[in-house]
Amino acid sequence: MLFDLSYQLAYYKAYHLHQKNVAIHLCCIPLILASAMTMLYATGKPWILYSLATVYSGYYIILHRKVGAMASAFLVAIIILIQKLNTLFPPTVIFRSALTIHILSWAAQFYGHFHFEKRSPAVLDNLVQPLVLAPYFVLFELLFDAGYERKLHDRMLAQAVQLRRDKQ
Numbered sequence: 548m549l550f551d552l553s554y555q556l557a558y559y560k561a562y563h564l565h566q567k568n569v570a571i572h573l574c575c576i577p578l579i580l581a582s583a584m585t586m587l588y589a590t591g592k593p594w595i596l597y598s599l600a601t602v603y604s605g606y607y608i609i610l611h612r613k614v615g616a617m618a619s620a621f622l623v624a625i626i627i628l629i630q631k632l633n634t635l636f637p638p639t640v641i642f643r644s645a646l647t648i649h650i651l652s653w654a655a656q657f658y659g660h661f662h663f664e665k666r667s668p669a670v671l672d673n674l675v676q677p678l679v680l681a682p683y684f685v686l687f688e689l690l691f692d693a694g695y696e697r698k699l700h701d702r703m704l705a706q707a708v709q710l711r712r713d714k715q
Contacts, residue, residue, distance in 0.1 A: 579653065582648040
């Protein structure tokens with residue numbers, strides 16, 4: 548199941564069936580990803596960030612070559628932006644800004660889960676899967692909305708609804 552794209556997306560989607568909660572996630576997950584990457588860079592050991600980005604990219608490419616390549620390019624773009632920001636602003640300003648964005652984005656997501664989904668977020672049931680898959684889920688949601696991989700979308704959605712029923 549680790550390398551079953553449909554299942555991985557369905558597991559995450561089962562926690563994100565309400566459109567308003569999905570909209571919150573479409574905004575907040577990229578912010579959480581970028582702010583987390585920024586804080587990792589701020590440790591003074593950028594190799595940690597580069598290593599994690601490489602692992603994420605590899606996993607995403609294994610799951611789906613084309614979309615994995617898009618996700619990898621996005622991760623590289625974030626790293627380039629972080630490096631540029633670090634030439635323009637003091638590290639403490641960057642870190643504090645990233646931390647604030649990170650906390651507010653997580654709070655918004657929890658609000659979306661409890662208010663719209665009426666259930667706890669996936670991260671409380673399985674820590675690793677949502678943290679790794681959330682950015683990929685956002686990219687797939689955007690692509691699905693554009694009509695990409697309609698069969699995969701339909702299969703994933705049916706699995707998600709079934710997973711949600713099974714958990715109730």
